[in-house]
Amino acid sequence: MTSLNSENIQHAADSMDQNWVSITPSGSHVAWERTFDAIGDLVTIMDNNLKIIRANKAAYHILGVEPGTLIGQHCYRVFADRPAPCKDCPGITTMKHCRVSSAEIHHLKLAKTFLITTSPMADEKGEFTHIVHVAKDITEKLPLERQLNQAQKMGAIGNLAAGIAHDFNNMLTGISGYVELVLLKVGHDERITQNAVQVRAAIKRATDLVNQILTFSRQTKHEKKSIQVAPILRDALKLLRSSIPASIELRQSLDSTAHILGDPTQIHQIVMNLATNAYHAMQEEGGVLGVTLREIMMEGHERRPELTMLPPGPYLRLEVSDTGCGMDRETMGKIFEPYFTTKEIGKGTGLGLAVIHGIVSSHQGIIKVYSELGQGTSFHVYLPIIDRALDPVPRPELEAVVRGGSEQILYVEDEEIIAELAREVLSLYGYQVTVCHNGAQGLAHFRQDPDRYDLVITDLTMPAMNGLGLASAIKAMRPQSPIILCSGHSEIINRARAAAQGVDLYVQKPVDMMELARAVRGLLDSREGKAPSWRSGLNPDKKGRGYIDSLEKTALHPWCCSPEYQGCRQAK
Ligand SMILES: Nc1ncnc2c1ncn2[C@@H]1O[C@H](COP(=O)(O)OP(=O)(O)OP(=O)(O)O)[C@@H](O)[C@H]1O
Ligand SMILES: [Mg+2]
Known part of the structure; x- marks a missing residue:
């Protein structure tokens, strides 16, 4: 920022503040100030050193500082708490090219994100004098925008x-x-x-x-019908066994003939995705991949806190565990987010668990993860068992x-x-x-x-x-x-x-x-x-x-x- 010597800037006067006063017609000064202070977004006017020479009321209010204290401060110090201009400073672009420029800046201390727009101001000869700097708080809009992009x-x-x-x-x-x-x-x-x-x-x-x-x-919506989960799991594991190395021992215990209301392809997808992740976690050193299916009764009182959102009743619990690399807390907090992956580019899309989460929810179930770094991971999927009397068992005429x-x-x-x-x-x-x-x-x-x-x-x-x-x-x-x-x-x-x-x-x-x-x-x-x-x-x-x-x-x-x-x- 110290070398702001583009052509436009050379024209700028030494005393920007004086210039500023002179370009404000005296009769409209008060009206102008009122207008300036009425603007809800944070507006400042800066000289060619990115020093604030004017700030509206909203600026003091949003930044939470005493009136007058912003004058003479560098914008990068105020907005980004940095000792030098930001890498893509829109103010510098505005000065260099005499045009409007914008950028998003995150204010760490305030935990707010601002959309900054800088515009060039000119004197009566049309020569660059100041930068008008408008900062819009977009902290709340950002997640919505990301969702929209997604x-x-x-x-x-x-x-x-x-x-x-x-x-x-x-x-x-x-x-x-x-x-x-x-x-x-x-x-x-x-x-x-x-x-x-x-x-x-x-x-x-x-x-x-x-x-x-x-x-x-x-x-x-997918069409769901009464299905038995165990045979689908057996099928999927048969397919998996042939594709994972012998260094991984597959232990399966599928003790249930219970039915759920579900989509067989999606159940297949759940176990394949979980087992594939488990296999990846053990790829380096091998280990044990466990797949267990049990019927459990979820009682009202003696439930683990993380399971309280499930209504009481009979459930199938599918457990897919591994003795692989495990995860730390931070990773565990993100694994169900779409596109979150720790795999190399081209090796994982980060969609596997996000899709599973959607599938399990649409089956009125929940998925829980337990993991220890260096020890292994266990995913538990709970799916409500339905009354077997519901089985339609249509032997289709197509046979x-x-x-x-x-x-x-x-x-x-x-x-x-x-x-x-x-x-x-x-x-x-x-x-x-x-x-x-x-x-x-x-x-x-x-x-x-x-x-x-x-x-x-x-x-x-x-x-x-x-x-x-x-x-x-x-x-x-x-x-x-x-x-x-x-x-x-x-x-x-x-x-x-x-x-x-x-x-x-x-x-x-x-x-x-x-x-x-x-x-x-x-x-x-x-x-x-x-x-x-x-x-x-x-x-x-x-x-x-x-x-x-x-x-x-x-x-x-x-x-x-x-x-x-x-x-x-x-x-x-
Ligand atoms: N069993 C596991 N052990 C350790 N980490 C795991 C395990 N399962 C998932 N993870 C972590 O969760 C991340 C997200 O998993 P997810 O299945 O959503 O995507 P992915 O496996 O990276 O890619 P893909 O879209 O190909 O499945 C993984 O990159 C990994 O960091
Ligand atoms: Mg995966």
């Missing part, structure tokens, strides 16, 4: 997720469909069948996770075997991998499939011979003409043609609008080809006035028959892994 960031992540979901869903459809084909064609080889069933289970989870990210970004047919299907889809997969699967079911790669091409085919096709399946988003345009054009030509529309999560359409364009059935992407085959048969049967033939035995060719037979023997139906599957829904 919300905007989350919104941007949501948009990004929605953007990639379309492509991701298409990829998942391809992977899952070809796995189904492997299953159909593999015959009686039990090992390959089991491996493919594992791949399919992983795809299901990937699909759930994509949907979860999308639901999260849209702030919609039955799907019958094929010999009808003609027009399949319109721009993603080649999905189109070819659909052709292959539906052909296995005996259908005659014609594939087109965009709406216009599909319409041209249909127009050539409208009576030829018994059913049309179309994607929603396609070049040339989209699925809705195609559906309405087809219905205009041949109203009785049944139409199935496939669309991804990111392109959720108004169902009423789809129905108005003539869509009979809406199928959520990624399309499970087995479910599509089921939907096709159901829709065709309903048109022919038959009862849907879910249970009428088999379909495809001889190779496929082997697979279905083996599934029936082992009770492993391709769709029974996902009782909650809701891929196909009526458009109306």
